[in-house]
Amino acid sequence: MEVLIALLGALGLGTGSAWFVIRNLYYICQPSEVLIFAGTSTRLPDGNTVGYRLVKGGSSLQIPLLERTFRMDLTNMIIDLKVVGAYSKGGIPLTVTGVANIKIAGTEPTIHNAIERLLGKSRAQIEKLAKETLEGNLRGVLASLTPEEANGDQIAFARSLLEEAEEDLQQLGLMLDSLQIQTISDDVGYLDSIGRKQQAELIRDARIAEAQAKAESIVKASANECETALRELLRDEEIAKIEATKGVRDALTKRAALVTEVESIAAAQIAEVEAEIKVETARIVETEQRLQADVLAPAEAKCHRAMAEAKGNAAKIIENGEAQALGLQRLGEVWRSAGTDAREVFLYQKIGVLMQMMAAGVPKIAVSDVTVIDAKNGTQATKLAAFLEQFNQATGVDLKRIVGQVESGK
Known part of the structure; x- marks a missing residue:
């Protein structure tokens, strides 16, 4: 936009004039439309020349005095179709209703057909033209199909209609997005009679199939019962064989088990006697050890302790006597060496002890x-x-x- 204003300014237009030009001559194309600037020759890719230029999904400036701008809407148009009394193959008149979605083609070269044939027409006029074209194609397709074919496969009917109408719509510059056949009926009841016939045939086929299924089920059930009974007989035979074999094996096993049981009882009794002998022997040894520990050992220990105590007491008495004799001997020697003052010295030495004893008592x-x-x-x-x-x-x-x-x- 700024570049455009600058360009207009360079051409000698003021700001007000530039805004006037932009407001009236600058066009922006919406995504669902196409702009047609008529008045300017344009060469198409196929070599043809047209008197307009196209702008789709962008913007452009209209050349003053030389171009005129048109907008063409590309959105979908829903068209209700209804054909009454259209004769099918075989001369049966049918009534067909459907719905179609069409739009103006937005791609080349089909869009040039739309510009040449539809530019300037209103949306209602375009829908009417498309509806009349589709209904004409619908009548043409019905003329080539029998009522059974048209009613039996409506998807194939709609596909044939699409193929038939596509070329005519392209010539008009239109594109068919989808087409659906809603109902097919007739006034003479032909389709109803076909339906009743088909329904009767379906009921007949269903009953036949049901009877066949029941017969097959009965046969299969009988075969299953026979096979089941045979299998039960074979099973009982196998069970009898297994039980007989088991009885023989149990007898042999019981004989060996009885022998083993007697041997084990005898071995257990022998082991019990041997264990009792060992227990009595151990009890004798335990009694001897208990007597040794409870009587002999304490007596011997007491005797040794008494002898040791006696020896200790004698040694103590001897030591005390020897020590006392030695002390008295040395005391006598000290008294003799001290002379006449020994008595006073001895008293002085004992005064402290005597004083403590006397002070206390x-x-x-x-x-x-x-x-x-x-x-x-x-x-x-x-x-x-x-x-x-x-x-x-x-x-x-x-x-x-x-x-x-x-x-x-x-």
Whole structure:
């Protein structure tokens, strides 16, 4: 569109004039139509020249003053056909109804026939022309067929009509898409009599077929029963043979089974006696082991334990005695080497232990003696004096005197 406006502008037309030209001279072709620009000579592929140009599925600009534009509709047209009193082969008048779908041909060279013959006609005029052509072809086809042929195979009848009408419609520039025969009838009842005859023949054939089928079924059923009875006899014979063979085999099997059963019972009894012998032997061994474990072993263990305890106690007494003797011997040696002060040293060593024992077990006693201590010595001197007094009362040893003698010896 922009290119077209630019072209018109180059030709010296303004914007308003360009829009006027586009609105009145620019045509767009719809998919279901064809544009015919009359006034311009065009050479066809077959060499002929026509005074128009075609545009299908596009757009074009009409040349002012030189061309005139026409639109031709390519959509389908539905035509109802009805032929009354058309004589068939044999002189029987028939009434035929049908429906056809036709349209203007959109392909070359048939479209040129449509332009030459149908351009300028209304859609109703085109439908009337197509209907009259098809009805004429229908009468021609009926004249070549008998009523039985026309009514017996309507698909073949419609195919013959298509072949007959195709050439005439192409000459008009039309194309037949489909054709269907709906009804075929006659006023004299010929087709009805044919139908009744055919129906009677069908009923007759059906009854004959049914009788034949029943006869065949009876024969087949008798043959099946005979064959079934024969098979049952053969089956019973086979069953009797199998049962006899089975009885012999069962007797042989039972004899072997009885022998095997007696042997197995004897073997089981022998195995049971042997198992009881083994059980009694194992029970004797178990009793001996239980006596060994419950009586002899504990007695021996108790004896060994008593001997070990006695040896342990004797060794302990001996060791304690030897240790005590050695301790007394060494204590005597120490006393002898210490001289006259050994007694005091020994007492000093035991004072701590005795003081702990006395402190824990001395009860409350009444004061029978008072010792005066200088206040400067404090609380410790008071506690020491009280302890020395308690020690003297408990043991009879006067520690104050002993301490005084030691100090005076210095």
